[in-house]
Amino acid sequence: MMLLARRLxxxxxxxxxxxxxxxxxxxxxxTAPSCLYLHEARPDSPYAYTQASLIALSYARSASREAEAFxxxxxxxxxxxxxxxxxxxxxxxxxxxxACAEVVLEPYKKSxxxxxxxxxxxxxxxxxxxxxxxxxxxxxxxRNLPDHSDQxxxxxxxxxxxxxxxxxxxxxxKATTLTLLGLVDQSKTSxxxxxxxxxxxxxxxxxxxxxxxxAFPEVKAQGHKPGTSDLMFIASLYDQFLTKPYKCADE
Numbered sequence: 001m002m003l004l005a006r007r008l009x010x011x012x013x014x015x016x017x018x019x020x021x022x023x024x025x026x027x028x029x030x031t032a033p034s035c036l037y038l039h040e041a042r043p044d045s046p047y048a049y050t051q052a053s054l055i056a057l058s059y060a061r062s063a064s065r066e067a068e069a070f071x072x073x074x075x076x077x078x079x080x081x082x083x084x085x086x087x088x089x090x091x092x093x094x095x096x097x098x099a100c101a102e103v104v105l106e107p108y109k110k111s112x113x114x115x116x117x118x119x120x121x122x123x124x125x126x127x128x129x130x131x132x133x134x135x136x137x138x139x140x141x142x143r144n145l146p147d148h149s150d151q152x153x154x155x156x157x158x159x160x161x162x163x164x165x166x167x168x169x170x171x172x173x174k175a176t177t178l179t180l181l182g183l184v185d186q187s188k189t190s191x192x193x194x195x196x197x198x199x200x201x202x203x204x205x206x207x208x209x210x211x212x213x214x215a216f217p218e219v220k221a222q223g224h225k226p227g228t229s230d231l232m233f234i235a236s237l238y239d240q241f242l243t244k245p246y247k248c249a250d251e
Contacts, residue, residue: 035059035100041107046182047204049108049117053179054208056101056128057234058215063094063135064231084142091139098132101125116182124175130168134161169230176234180241185249202248209242 037055042048070090077083105128108121138161141154188197198205212219216235222228223236 034096035103037100037104039104043108043111043117044113046113046117047200047208049111049121050179050183050200050208051211052104052108052121053124053176054211054215054238055104056124057176057231057238059097059101059104060128060131060231061215063097063131064229066090066094066097088139088142091135091142095132095135095139098128098135101128102132116178120175120178120182124172124179127168127172127175131165134165134168137161166230169234173230173234173237176237180237183241184246196245197247197249199249201250205242205248208238212238212242 037058039052039055040048041052067090070087073086074083077086102125105121105125108117109125111117111121138158141157141161183198183200184195185197185199186195188195190196200208212235216223216232216239219232219235219239223232223239228236
């Protein structure tokens with residue numbers, strides 16, 4: 001979890017000093033994710049794949065919000081044991097959200113269009129899988145807090161997770177760019193030889209924009225600001241592309 005990982009050293013040190021860290025353990029077994037967003041997969045459709053990629057990004061936002069929810073609890077809760085339990089609960093939920101991002105992209109890995117949809121889906125799903133594994137690694141760290149008496153080594157593990165997560169976000173920017181390029185009709189060029197036509201209809205384009213704004217209502221105001229999160233920057237790539245003056249397939 002991005003925000004949580006950045007604030008973790010102080011929180012972990014705090015938990016290490018409490019008896020709660022010595023007695024609290026994770027008690028839930030790994031289960032299949034409960035994915036809420038419905039999507040009818042059509043592996044041969046660039047529109048459906050882009051829709052799925054936006055749903056996956058929405059799950060990533062849900063994971064990010066778990067960090068925000070924990071921060072809100074931390075401001076009012078003073079019991080260290082309760083805070084540790086809350087941190088573990090939010091981390092587990094974030095892991096499930098990343099798993100759902102993988103699930104929604106899975107059918108597209110077998111797309112008949114392996115040059116674009118299949119390749120990009122495998123790339124993006126793998127990156128969300130890395131997010132999930134990093135989150136699970138963080139959860140394992142929480143489970144074993146009493147075993148980490150060397151805080152230097154502990155800080156090293158935490159910083160490594162943080163650095164690796166940053167790399168995954170950068171790769172997701174690349175995957176998003178490939179996804180959006182898949183919406184361009186490569187067979188139609190304008191008079192100046194440039195590609196100006198999309199493979200989606202006006203209605204499909206509007207649905208994608210509406211879906212983006214439902215999940216990221218602040219994207220137009222915040223997506224291009226310096227210091228914006230990688231997640232919001234990725235959302236802004238959809239906004240920039242889908243609002244460009246491209247022609248749609250039915251125009």
